[in-house]
Amino acid sequence: MFETKTSSSAFGNYNSMWMYTLKNVGLDFVRKGTSQHSRFHNLQELRHSASLTTKVFIQRDYSEGTICRFQSKFPSELDNRIERSLLEETVKTLNSYYVEAEKIGGQSYMEGCLACATAYFVFLCMETRYEKVLKKISGYIQEQNEKIYAPRGLLLTDPIERGMRVLEISVYEDHGCSSSSPSSSSVSSACSTAR
């Protein structure tokens, strides 16, 4: 059964719309403790049930070399969907995480020397600092999706799934006909997606 999360009312309404849509496409929307995963995945599955409007891609910023960094330019397609400052904050935080991951310092040299001395077998038991930061990044993106983007009908895709080339933002049809989200773009209620 679908369990409504007790968060903001906009989010609750959004979820109830999803529930209606989901029942009609015949899926069990099981919400468990790992709610972040299941909502995230169910949003991905619904990509195929015609809820997805468009995708917006934030490109890499190469001005400082080949270090991983995304442009902070705000895409115009998201003008009505999300506040500029929120997206810019997300991109800025992601960029800082990538800087941290690719930082060359004492620890990375030590790791490198140890790895070389053990013919890289040490990585069977140990995780590199880069991998640890990647995990942090994916956790951060999930948290951002949960708190900020999903309520606005958006979904961030971790850049690592796209080879660090783009930051993909999926834009879903806005079901906020009875919600307080500031959307004036194409509004199609859940009823229209019922089959």
Place this chain on the structure above:
Amino acid sequence: MSAVMITRKVRKWEKLPGKNTFCCDGRVMMARQKGVFYLTLFLIVGTCALFFAFECPYLAVHLSPAIPVFAAVLFLFVMAMLLRTSFSDPGVLPRALPDEATFIEMEIEAANGNVPPGQRAPPRIRNVQINNQIVKLKYCYTCKIFRPPRASHCSICDNCVDRFDHHCPWVGNCVGKRNYRYFYLFTLSLSLLTIYIFTFDIVHVAMRSVVSGFLNTLKETPGTYPFYICFILLVCFFTLWSVVGLTGFHTYLISLNQTTNEDIKGSWSGKNRVQNPYSHKNIIKNCCEHPVLCLQKTTAPLIPNEHTPDEAKASAVSAAEKSHSPKEEQPPTAKLPPLASPETDAETSIAKDKPH
């Protein structure tokens, strides 16, 4: 009306375009042509086996037992680096999904405007500025992406590879961002091993000759010894010239922060006053801050043995489908960085009775 859907979790590597072969459930990734790789293996293992069998007993007794021990350690290191280079993902860039490809096409069309029929469209190039220098990013028609700086498309493997160095048939794989470090260590350690074996081969022959004269040495040793010694000497001689030369070449490239691909194409050769924007102009700095040698796995892995999030799960939507393949549970390997969204879709195998 009941719909029983048991769909198999499909691994990402099974769906990968490109001409790679995978083994061990996606943990091993190589090019299709592996013949030369087997030759490399044979040469290294064969020569070292002969060295251990025919020379080490004499050297261990008459010189020092540390000699074969060090040779063994070096040999193991060389094999580890070779296998690591051959089996790992060189830094393959995933191809653009249809949405992204369409988006890029629209951008290009918008930038080019209306091309009159019969005229060729202008080349698809995106200019970016790196360290105050304009670098042109080319569009890859196969992968449908604008290649990041220093990436190149390998026609043998049919993939775009990040920081593409070259495709090495000896190693049976491309050399790119994720395995350049192992490749360099492989050539370096192989050079050392070759020099080591070559030296002790000559020492062995010399020592025996000092004791009993050169011709007598050949007669003394069992009939096939000279053949094996000559084989080792021959292999080592040619390996010395090629591998040591290659190591020297790559050391030179590292000091300039260039790739083999850029060197061959003459991208930064200085004509047209184009300089290498990635180089620090200081050899020490280039070596110490080399983005590939000094950093740990600094690019996105292809994650070949993770599940495809979109694949097969969408089939759960159409309730009339039936699939007969069994569901496979495969734990992801600890080696590769984890995905942002580990696949938890137990919903892929759904059995329910549902009216439409």
